[in-house]
Amino acid sequence: GKNLKLPTTLPTEVKCQLRLxxxxGRWEIHYTTDIQKAIQKTEGKVIGCDRGYTEVYATSSNDGAKFLGNNFGKIQTEETDYRTAKQVKRNKIKSVFDKYIAKGNSAKADRIKRNNFGKIKWNNRETSFQGRIQTIVFTATHDLMTDAIKVAFEDLTEALKSKKPLRKRIKRNVSSWCKGVVADALKQVSTRVGCTVVSVNTAYTSQLDSRFATLTGS
Known part of the structure; x- marks a missing residue:
């Protein structure tokens, strides 16, 4: 096919495959780019960190036992509660919609569908939420690795298990936990600043020496 020339606001000319x-109602341009790799650090702290829900990271004592990424959990909880309440209201409206469909009142059903089942506001809110989360996570990750030569963190790829059944609200919060954003931030920022990252089995994070990946006292 023919080459297309599209005017964009990108700072440089992009010559690669694009996804439109x-x-x-807005057009997005997606394309791949290489992340600039920094020279590996030779000096700095070896820091261990817990990945949390209320904050993004809680650092080890040799880094001052700091909490990085405040309001991380607050924003997620507020968004989860909003989604739950919104879905409850939508389900009620859906039941009314189904009743009008069953009665054959298609005009009323169409008005309900047109005015209540749109996704534009929902999607805009989701985009805003993801943007705020990414800002908090990437800022916290940069702060974590500023003075670090190596960072050890919990590997949270496996599903969280609990001996006791969790309440519905806690289940919703855990399922909405933005662990993937944190994992991406650790990978990207470590590459850009030249910091080594090491994942640690969560079963032994309270006993494991983050410097040597061995059990303390052994």
Missing amino acids: IKRN
């Missing part, structure tokens, strides 16, 4: 996506 129309979302909420």
Whole structure:
């Protein structure tokens, strides 16, 4: 096919395969780019950190036992509660919609569908939420690795298990926990600043020496 020339606001000319996506009436351009790798650090602290829900990271005592990424959990909880309440309201409206469909009142059903089942506001809110989460996570990750030569963190790829059944609200919060964003931030930022990252089995994080990946006292 023919080459297309598209005017964009990108700072440089992009010559590669592009993906054009129309979302909420706007066109998005997706393309791949190489992350600039920094020279590996030779000096700095060896820091262990817990990945949390209320904050993004809780650092080890040799880094001052700091909490990085405040409001991380607050924003997630507020968004989860909003989604739950919104879905409850939508389900009630859906039941009314189904009743009008069953009665054959298609005009009323169409008005309900047109005015209540749109996704534009929902998608805009989701985009805003993801942007705020990424800002908090990447800022916290940069702060974590500023003075670090190596960072040891918990490997949270496996599903969290609990001996006691969790309440519904806690289940919703855990399922909405943005662990993937944190994992991406650790990978990207470590590459850009030249910091080594090491994942540690969560079963032994309270006993494991993050410097040597061995059990303390052994």
